[in-house]
Amino acid sequence: MSLRFNPGQTLLLDADDTLWENNVYFERAIASFISYLDHHAYTREEVRAMLNEVERETVRERGYGVSSFQHSLVTCFERLSTEPITPEKHQRIVSFSQSIREQEIELLPGVAAILPLLASRHRLILMTKGNELEQADKFARSGLAQHFTSVEIPREKNPDAYYSVCRKYELQPHSTWMIGNSPKSDINPALAAGLHAIYIRHPHTWVLEHETVDEAKYGQHFLELTTFAELQVHF
Numbered sequence: 001m002s003l004r005f006n007p008g009q010t011l012l013l014d015a016d017d018t019l020w021e022n023n024v025y026f027e028r029a030i031a032s033f034i035s036y037l038d039h040h041a042y043t044r045e046e047v048r049a050m051l052n053e054v055e056r057e058t059v060r061e062r063g064y065g066v067s068s069f070q071h072s073l074v075t076c077f078e079r080l081s082t083e084p085i086t087p088e089k090h091q092r093i094v095s096f097s098q099s100i101r102e103q104e105i106e107l108l109p110g111v112a113a114i115l116p117l118l119a120s121r122h123r124l125i126l127m128t129k130g131n132e133l134e135q136a137d138k139f140a141r142s143g144l145a146q147h148f149t150s151v152e153i154p155r156e157k158n159p160d161a162y163y164s165v166c167r168k169y170e171l172q173p174h175s176t177w178m179i180g181n182s183p184k185s186d187i188n189p190a191l192a193a194g195l196h197a198i199y200i201r202h203p204h205t206w207v208l209e210h211e212t213v214d215e216a217k218y219g220q221h222f223l224e225l226t227t228f229a230e231l232q233v234h235f
């Protein structure tokens with residue numbers, strides 16, 4: 001028998017790769033970038049590993065988002081290219097990240113049908129990290145805003161970010177859940193902050209979000225679901 005929880009829970013929902021596709025666009029842009037770079041000394045995998053390193057540095061300095069990603073591509077190109085970057089080359093690299101900005105929002109399967117049901121029984125708060133303008137714009141374009149009572153866009157989703165949301169909305173850990181696709185940003189810090197967590201795996205989760213899932217403590221619920229639609233079984 002599966003667990004079913006009472007109405008009146010608070011569900012904190014991640015957005016990118018939980019409600020809508022996101023990382024797959026970055027993966028496409030990266031594939032185009034690596035092909036364009038066409039490096040003769042390094043394999044595609046080696047170039048990708050270097051880009052991952054550059055992205056880690058950029059995120060620390062500039063946070064998440066498309067502008068930050070664009071900066072990473074240019075920096076990676078400069079480090080790997082034997083010749084200086086020309087305005088034409090720069091423009092071409094910018095076009096790879098620009099394609100992400102122009103992307104329509106594609107909701108993941110089940111989201112449009114299940115969210116209204118969840119919203120009728122529980123309180124939904126969007127909890128997405130990243131660039132505030134970019135994330136707010138995607139949320140507005142998603143057509144999902146009506147189902148949420150609030151939106152939180154912290155710079156990082158660490159335990160402090162979860163504690164602070166709990167204080168702000170006076171949330172009780174025993175009835176508060178974080179739902180998302182990232183072990184690093186959604187599951188582990190939420191468990192560390194004493195909340196329940198639901199992990200919905202996405203096949204294209206960004207490599208910088210990978211982490212082993214921590215064990216839930218006594219009294220905490222942790223569930224792993226394969227689709228968003230399965231949420232209706234439990235909530």
Ligand SMILES: [Mg+2]
Pocket residue numbers: 014015016017018180181182
């Ligand atoms: Mg996500």
